[in-house]
Amino acid sequence: MRTETEIIQAVADGDEQALAVLYKLYSEKIYNTALSYTKIAEDAEEITQDVFLKILKSISKFKQESSLNTWVYRITVNTSLNYLKKKNRFKFLKTHIKTHQHIDFEHPGVLLENKEKAAILYQVIDCLSKNQKTAFILSFIEELPRQEVANIMETSLKAVESLLQRAKQNMRTELEKIYPHRRKSKK
Numbered sequence: 001m002r003t004e005t006e007i008i009q010a011v012a013d014g015d016e017q018a019l020a021v022l023y024k025l026y027s028e029k030i031y032n033t034a035l036s037y038t039k040i041a042e043d044a045e046e047i048t049q050d051v052f053l054k055i056l057k058s059i060s061k062f063k064q065e066s067s068l069n070t071w072v073y074r075i076t077v078n079t080s081l082n083y084l085k086k087k088n089r090f091k092f093l094k095t096h097i098k099t100h101q102h103i104d105f106e107h108p109g110v111l112l113e114n115k116e117k118a119a120i121l122y123q124v125i126d127c128l129s130k131n132q133k134t135a136f137i138l139s140f141i142e143e144l145p146r147q148e149v150a151n152i153m154e155t156s157l158k159a160v161e162s163l164l165q166r167a168k169q170n171m172r173t174e175l176e177k178i179y180p181h182r183r184k185s186k187k
Helices: 004-012 016-038 041-061 068-089 112-125 130-141 146-153 157-178
Strands: none
Touching: 004 016, 004 041, 004 068, 016 041, 016 068, 016 130, 041 068, 068 130, 068 146, 112 130, 112 157, 130 146, 130 157, 146 157
């Protein structure tokens, strides 16, 4: 079994077997993260390809100041956000009012009995700011340690915790709009 450093060097040297190992290690993580942002399988597949192209293009410059995992997630998050920004740029009619429409989306990691709840959750995640969404997806969907999330986002652990608190509050507010009957009664 090759070490992370050996895999990086071998991929940088054009070793196709090392590239296959890298792909096997990260393709599912990249795809699932991209899918959490786009909610469209074809878009997630395109982002996955883009991420691997970026990895191939820049792996020889990777200084290993962070882990390979952190670096790959950082590329994935940035590629996903840029993809969405580019995609939204081509929409001719934009509305700044967020409405609650049904999203027909199925994430591969969600159990069948939770599909409907997951669709609503992803709908509410879309209401978050870019940074809150990234912190939430990496922390709760990808289940990464908070410090790694901070490293990926290039911010402090305290900032990630703050983003997550605001994200939860904003999601709670959006969920109360969807489920007004579940709102806690105030005494």
